[in-house]
Each structure stands twice: as C-alpha cells, then as structure tokens.
Amino acid sequence: MNAAPTPQPGIMEIELYQGGASKVDGVTDILKLSSNENPYGAPESARIAAAEATQVMHLYPNTDHASLRAAIAEVHDLDPDRIVCGVGSDEIIHLLCQAYVGPGDEVLHTEHGFLMYAISARAAGATPVKVPERDRTVDVDALLAGVTEATRLVFIANPANPTGTLLNGQDVVRLADGLPDGCLLVLDGAYAEFADDFDGGLGLAQHRENVFATRTFSKLYGLGGLRVGWGYGSRAVVDVLNRIRGPFNLSNVALAAAEAAVRDRDFAARCVADNTVQRARLRKGLAGLNLPSDPSAANFVLARFADEAEATSCDAFLKSRGVIVRHPKSYGFPDCLRITVGDAAGVDRLLEGIAAWREQ
Numbered sequence: 001m002n003a004a005p006t007p008q009p010g011i012m013e014i015e016l017y018q019g020g021a022s023k024v025d026g027v028t029d030i031l032k033l034s035s036n037e038n039p040y041g042a043p044e045s046a047r048i049a050a051a052e053a054t055q056v057m058h059l060y061p062n063t064d065h066a067s068l069r070a071a072i073a074e075v076h077d078l079d080p081d082r083i084v085c086g087v088g089s090d091e092i093i094h095l096l097c098q099a100y101v102g103p104g105d106e107v108l109h110t111e112h113g114f115l116m117y118a119i120s121a122r123a124a125g126a127t128p129v130k131v132p133e134r135d136r137t138v139d140v141d142a143l144l145a146g147v148t149e150a151t152r153l154v155f156i157a158n159p160a161n162p163t164g165t166l167l168n169g170q171d172v173v174r175l176a177d178g179l180p181d182g183c184l185l186v187l188d189g190a191y192a193e194f195a196d197d198f199d200g201g202l203g204l205a206q207h208r209e210n211v212f213a214t215r216t217f218s219k220l221y222g223l224g225g226l227r228v229g230w231g232y233g234s235r236a237v238v239d240v241l242n243r244i245r246g247p248f249n250l251s252n253v254a255l256a257a258a259e260a261a262v263r264d265r266d267f268a269a270r271c272v273a274d275n276t277v278q279r280a281r282l283r284k285g286l287a288g289l290n291l292p293s294d295p296s297a298a299n300f301v302l303a304r305f306a307d308e309a310e311a312t313s314c315d316a317f318l319k320s321r322g323v324i325v326r327h328p329k330s331y332g333f334p335d336c337l338r339i340t341v342g343d344a345a346g347v348d349r350l351l352e353g354i355a356a357w358r359e360q
C-alpha cells in the first residue's frame, strides 16, 4: 500500500480542543455551565429571522456579508468596510494566523490564554510562545519582554478566559505602543460586552494600524451553535483576511440570525444587566462556601479550590447532580473550576450543589 502524505509541520503537535461537556449519563435535568453560553438562549428576534432564512437555504449566501456588517457598524459606530465576519471568532483567529505567520514566526499569548491561539499558530506552522501572567491577569511587561524579532502576532483576551480578569485601558495602550513595527496586537473581545463601560478595544483598533479586535455572537447573543464572529481593524488587514476566507463561510441562516441579534439592543441590555447581578450573587455565594475568585468582567467566574483533588471531587459531585462546570486543567488551573453565570435559578442550583458537596 502506498503511504498517505505527511501533514505540514506543527499540525501533529496540536492537541485536540475539548469543548465543554453537555451530557451526563443517566441524568436528564442538565444545567450546563461549562461553555459560557447565554442562560436565556438566543433572542426571539434571531430565532424568527433564522426561521425565515430557511426559506432560502437552496440559495448561496452573499459573499460580502454587507447587511450584517452594516448592522454591526451601526450598533458600534464603526466603519463597515473595516469589519470582517467569520465562522465564530475562532475563524478570525485562524485567518489571522494563516495570513501572518508561518514556520520561523512566533505567536505570543499568555500563560492561561485561550487555547485557540496556540492551535491556530501551530496550524500555520508557527511557534506559539507562552508568557507568564501576574495574579491571573495579563502582564504587559512579561508580554513585551517575550517579543523577539520573530514575533508577528500577540493575542490577549480582554476580559480573559478562563480567569475573567480585565486588563485596564492604559495597560492595553502601553502594550500596543511597545510592540515593534510589523507585529499585530489582537484583542479578543469575546466577553467585552459583560465588562462595564468597555468597548473591547474597538476604539484602539479604529485608530491604530497594529491593533485588531475580534468579537463573537456566541456568548452574549446566544448564537454559539450558529457560529458567527467578526473582527475589526485596518483596511489593509481586513483586505488580507477577506482574500483567504471562504467566500460563502457564513450561511443564510447564520447571517440573518446574527443581524437580528445585534440589532436587538433590548435583549443585549437585559442579558448584560442580569449577568452583572447574578455574577455578584455567584461570587458572594462561592466566597461564603470558602471558594475565593477574582472579580470577573465576563459571564463566568473562576472558583479557586484548596487543591486539584478538591476541584476534581467537587466537579464530579456537581456532575452527578446534572450540573456541568469546566475543570480548566488544560489552561493551567487544575485547582479551579470555571463556572458560567446562570440565571437566578441556575446560580441557586449551582450553589446548593457546592454546599451539599461541602457537607458530605
């Protein structure tokens, strides 16, 4: 038999991404708090728009996403020509790596940073380089110290996942200022809407050639299953990404739902307000159970246990009751559980579960 070809360098070093679990054998009433999804689901407006769009599923979608870009631009006060839409922001991250790095290039990310940065860097043949964080927060000095002549891309999520911590505006500017020419700072704003008075770096991306911001419909807008994200940057970068993205990357259904969702400002405002209230309840409840956490600017909280054994035991106990959270071992937090902020009943059920685990 003739052998199959060898994959490109780097690909076999990629560890398979594990999504948040959604099932427990033998338990029917599941509360999924493992993937930072919206506890209220998708807005009604998006469901109606998606249903209507199924009427034209035999037609190819448009290739320029003009209508969705116009809606995003209107809501965020941006230039629609500088927006690029992708199959989740994951695709935008992937396209950035495909376009700007290859063998010999370095992609910088932080110690507990989102796993997709290293995966996409390796997929492009580049070398992901990890720098330390300080107290579970992005450390600008460590990042700047990690930059070499080979660095082309620097990824930070702000707020960060899985820590939920926010890097302040001055520090982000300092990072952007400190990077050498030819190096792009990518600000992943998947959770930006959940932080108070924060534009997710869109303002910086508006004014700086070397800053690119990404956003998603998967978290606040409840459309994780449809896969829509977008990025904002200079015309030059957007032009590059458009050349390599699939022309029909977003389906009619996804485009229609995302446009309706982003225009539904009431839904977004209600979800953000509720998240703020429930997040505070969750952190307070956890603290009462002797589980500290950092102030979170996102829709999840990282609860710190005494050690890995405790986190593992609590995780298993919650699972047996149908409550699924994330044990972020692969993010360097074996002694923590990342818990998505639920609705009021969800937060109650989670806290009752942990209290019962403490008592057993």
Ligand SMILES: *Cc1c(COP(=O)(O)O)cnc(C)c1O
Pocket: 087, 088, 089, 090, 091, 114, 157, 160, 161, 188, 190, 215, 216, 217, 218, 219, 224, 227, 228, 229
């Ligand atoms: C969830 C998440 C994303 C978004 O992923 P999509 O592909 O848009 O669903 C991006 N970055 C971080 C840090 C995330 O947690």
